[in-house]
Amino acid sequence: MNSRSAFSSINLHGRRIVLRSLQDSDYEAWVEVRQRCRDWLVRWEPRSAHASHLPEDRRSFSGRCAIRERERQIGSAFGFGMFYEGRFVGEITLSSIQRGPLQSAFVGYWIDEAVAGRGLMPEAVVLVMQYAFDSLRLHRIEINIIPRNSASRRVVEKLGLRFEGVAERYLEIDGAWEDHAHYAMTAEEWADRAPELVSSWLLPLAD
16 A cells, blocks of 8 residues: 555445546536625635635636645545535545554545535545555544534434544634544454445445
8 A cells, every 4th residue: 555556546336326536627516616605615614713714716726736636645544525426516525634653644525515414425535545555554544523513413423423522622613712522443343344335335235
């Protein structure tokens, strides 16, 4: 997994969704969702009180894609666009990958409000966990969520991720320091639960 070729273009296929790296050609679809769902999204996103919101112009999007590509090439992070029925519907990231004795990463995600509640995000999280544990051989993934973000918490609760407690004023969100609930899974837990999770969320439904 240390060679550059190990981090060539990645496409992850679930039951209904496909995860892949975003490209310049995805800009129009991405910005349409971002602008339409602005109020739904920005209140939950990391941002200091003195910073602007995520830039939505084409040049900034292209730069962001280039950064994600560099991160992917060195194995420090993997960012995926989510596609449902061929349409862009959100993003999920495996970020801050630490090797050595830690072998951990964080998972973050957002979804188009129009398709929220259909079980697409739990499916995406299981796909990313499968990649993190089975392909990257990480030992732990962590998901941190503002406690009052009930929609995001339902994702991890549907999957039965272990709740580890609440960190006070953990991250600056939309200009305010917010508490975050910690959820996690280890490789040992994944080994025990992978058959159930993969069957429930990734394998095609029986006729």
